[in-house]
Amino acid sequence: MDNQALVLLFLTGAIFVGLVLVFSGIVAPRSFAPQKFDPYECGIPTKGTTWLQFNVGYYLFAILFLVFDVEIVFLFPWATVMKEMGMVAFIEIVVFILILGLGLAYAWKKHALTWE
Amino acid sequence: MKFSLYDFSSFTAWIDSSLRASMSPGWAVAVEMILIGIAILIFYAIVGLFLVYAERKVCALMQNRLGPNRVGPGGVFQTIADLVKLLFVELVPIKNADRALFNLAPFIVIIASFMAIGAIPFAKGLQAIDLNIGVFYLIAISSMGVIGVLLAGWASNNKYSLIGAMRSGAQIVSYELSVGLALVTMVVLAGTMQLSEIIEGQRWGWFIFKGHIPAVIAFVIYIIAGTAETNRGPFDLAEAESELTAGYHTEYSGIKFAFFFLAEYMNMFIVAAIATTVFFGGWMPFHVYGWDGFNAVMDFVPPLIWFLVKTFFVIFLMMWLKWTFPRLRIDQLLTLEWKYLLPINIFNLLLMAFLVLTGLHW
Numbered sequence: 451m452d453n454q455a456l457v458l459l460f461l462t463g464a465i466f467v468g469l470v471l472v473f474s475g476i477v478a479p480r481s482f483a484p485q486k487f488d489p490y491e492c493g494i495p496t497k498g499t500t501w502l503q504f505n506v507g508y509y510l511f512a513i514l515f516l517v518f519d520v521e522i523v524f525l526f527p528w529a530t531v532m533k534e535m536g537m538v539a540f541i542e543i544v545v546f547i548l549i550l551g552l553g554l555a556y557a558w559k560k561h562a563l564t565w566e
Numbered sequence: 567m568k569f570s571l572y573d574f575s576s577f578t579a580w581i582d583s584s585l586r587a588s589m590s591p592g593w594a595v596a597v598e599m600i601l602i603g604i605a606i607l608i609f610y611a612i613v614g615l616f617l618v619y620a621e622r623k624v625c626a627l628m629q630n631r632l633g634p635n636r637v638g639p640g641g642v643f644q645t646i647a648d649l650v651k652l653l654f655v656e657l658v659p660i661k662n663a664d665r666a667l668f669n670l671a672p673f674i675v676i677i678a679s680f681m682a683i684g685a686i687p688f689a690k691g692l693q694a695i696d697l698n699i700g701v702f703y704l705i706a707i708s709s710m711g712v713i714g715v716l717l718a719g720w721a722s723n724n725k726y727s728l729i730g731a732m733r734s735g736a737q738i739v740s741y742e743l744s745v746g747l748a749l750v751t752m753v754v755l756a757g758t759m760q761l762s763e764i765i766e767g768q769r770w771g772w773f774i775f776k777g778h779i780p781a782v783i784a785f786v787i788y789i790i791a792g793t794a795e796t797n798r799g800p801f802d803l804a805e806a807e808s809e810l811t812a813g814y815h816t817e818y819s820g821i822k823f824a825f826f827f828l829a830e831y832m833n834m835f836i837v838a839a840i841a842t843t844v845f846f847g848g849w850m851p852f853h854v855y856g857w858d859g860f861n862a863v864m865d866f867v868p869p870l871i872w873f874l875v876k877t878f879f880v881i882f883l884m885m886w887l888k889w890t891f892p893r894l895r896i897d898q899l900l901t902l903e904w905k906y907l908l909p910i911n912i913f914n915l916l917l918m919a920f921l922v923l924t925g926l927h928w
Contacts, residue, residue, distance in 0.1 A: 454599065455684060455695045462603040463680035467673050467825060470653075474821040478656045487661040489724040490816055500723050508736050511900065515739040518908070522746040525915075526702050529753040532919055540919050547912055554908070563904045565897035 510562050521550050572868060575691030602694050606683055610832065617831040618645045620878075621885055628889040655820030660723055663817065667721035672818075672825035674714030679832040682707045686839045687761050689849045689869040700761035701749050704840055705742075708795070711833060712738040715797070715804065718826070719814035730813025733896055734804030737794055740903040741801075744791035747911040751784040751918045752777070752844045761843055768847035770855045780918035785845050787911055792837035793884050794899070796830060800891035801899060838880035842873060846880075849873040 489496050525543070532539050557563055581601070585594040619634065619642060626633025634641030659665070684694035685703055697703050712735060719731020755777045756764045767773075774781045794801035805813030815826045842848055849869030853861045894902070 454595070455602065456681065458599045458603055459606070459681045459684040459694065460677055462607060463677035464673060466607055466680075467676050470821055470825075471657075471669075471672075474653050474655075474657060478654055478820060480656055486658060489660055489663075489722065490811065491725060492811070496725070500725050500728055501720075504728070504732055508732050511736050511740060514904070515743065518743050519739075519746070522743065522750060525747075525750045526699075526753065526759065529750050530757060530759055532754050533757045533922060537923065540923055543919065544916060547916065551909075551912065554904075558905070563900070565900050 507565055514557060514562065517553060518550070521546075572865075573690045578691055606680070606694065610680065610683060613835055614828045614831050615645045615649065617835060617881065618648075618827070620881070621831070624882065624885045625889050628886070649824065652821050652824045657822060658817075658819045660817045663723045664721035667717045668817075669822075671714045671718035671721065672822050672829075674717065675711050675829035676825050678707055678710035678714065679829050679836060681710075682836045683832070685761065686836065687765060687843060687848055688873055692870065693762065696760065696762050698758075698760045701753055701759045701764070701840075701844070704761075704836070705746055705749060708833065708836055708840075709738065709742050711829060714829075715814050718818065722814070722817040724817050726810040726812075727814050727816050730804045730810045730816070734797055734814060736896070737797070737801060737803060737899060740900060741791040741794035741907075744787050744903060744907045744911055745795055747908070747915055748784040748788040748791065749840070749844060751780060751911075751915045754915070754918050754922055755781065756844075761848070764844060765848035765850050768850050770853055772845065772847035772850070772852075774845040777918060777921070780914050780921060781845065783910070783914045784918070785841070787907055787914070788841055788845070789880070789883060789887070791903075791907065792841065793887055794903075796833040796837055796884075798830070798834065798884065799888035800893050802888075802893060803896055803899065834881060834884060835877065838877045838884065839873075841880045842876040846876045847872075848876075 489500070524546070528539060528543055532543075582594070582598065585597055589597070622644070623633045623641075634644035637643040637647045660668070682704055685697060685700055685707075687693040687696070715734045715738070716731050719727040719729075719734070722728070752764075752773055753759055755773055756767050758764060758767070764773075768776070774785055777784075797804045803813075804810075805815065810816070815823055818826060849872050851861075851864040851867060851869070851872055853864060
């Protein structure tokens with residue numbers, strides 16, 4: 451039942467958006483003026499291509515995110531069994547988090563967390 | 567028919583058995599699926615419209631003005647009027663835009679919020695999917711929306727949109743960590759990820775009381791990070807009106823824009839609903855151990871009402887935040903997450919684990 455329900459929710463969303471878009475496409479008026487289709491950049495004609503390089507800072511944060519997000523994925527199964535496993539689980543996770551904390555400290559020291 | 571406001575499982579079982587009596591099992595399942603889909607769709611639309619209205623009224627209250635008050639009594643039909651207007655607005659195709667991705671983006675943001683709504687326990691037996699990894703599923707699905715935002719900004723062929731989308735990406739992935747860690751903290755206390763069991767564990771005290779200090783810290787961090795995750799002020803850099811016109815949805819017109827708008831409000835509802843479930847006991851009434859008379863009075867209020875009141879309280883907190891604080895700069899935003907919230911959160915997680923181990927929690 452659960453897996454079917456997931457597919458169902460996906461389909462409901464897709465059909466909902468699709469139907470509303472089709473309806474709007476039918477009832478909405480249309481007009482054609484050449485300048486109307488230009489990207490809106492405060493009235494000035496847009497210069498050059500849009501898809502160019504952007505700040506490398508975003509890339510750094512994406513990599514850091516990846517490391518810590520995978521960490522959280524590992525933490526979830528630990529969190530559910532923590533009570534039964536007791537002290538062993540606690541000590542192990544302290545070691546685990548210390549190693550990751552070293553990573554964060556390194557990134558901090560290297561000014562990877564400072565936006566430039 | 568055994569309809570009860572206190573336990574919906576008998577109601578759903580009744581629908582199931584009466585459908586199976588009149589048609590073959592395959593068809594019964596199909597009809598049930600369609601019924602669930604329609605129910606969620608209607609709920610989604612009503613909550614979306616209500617939240618837009620509520621936000622405008624709360625904003626008006628904070629700014630000492632009236633807010634919408636012309637269409638219907640107290641302006642309650644204002645959002646419906648706006649929606650009808652948006653349906654009749656032309657969908658402008660942008661020159662040189664990546665047409666396929668441009669049209670795909672609204673689908674992704676809406677589907678992501680739909681799939682999250684299905685896992686939320688509204689009342690006993692009123693939950694479309696009760697996964698044993700419920701919390702994990704909600705985190706995973708609610709972060710899918712960022713793909714829609716990135717696509718929208720990238721495909722629009724507009725520099726403002728691209729900047730908005732990149733900021734939004736950096737912001738959402740950063741605050742994703744805090745949301746995840748704050749919820750892990752609570753999972754340690756609950757000992758399970760299944761949402762129905764998490765609520766059952768709060769029968770004699772909500773987790774925010776049971777876990778005292780670490781739970782309160784986790785709640786504060788969750789509200790900050792949840793606000794950031796939904797791109798709401800003071801973290802609305804992605805659509806900073808005064809610098810980027812409208813950020814990633816600058817080029818979207820008519821109903822396509824409405825989808826982004828709706829998804830933002832539904833994401834807010836989802837964040838608040840998760841907070842309610844994990845910190846405030848979901849649909850569980852307020853109980854005090856030993857006070858039987860008091861508990862009986864609390865039990866009299868239907869669980870659905872408890873859930874909605876708590877959720878709208880959390881939503882009000884988020885609106886309060888938005889209309890109180892000025893917008894952050896991107897460096898302040900990332901500093902707040904990586905240098906303050908993340909270390910505090912990791913320490914808080916260990917503190918909570920220690921409390922659970924030593925039995926210091928209630």
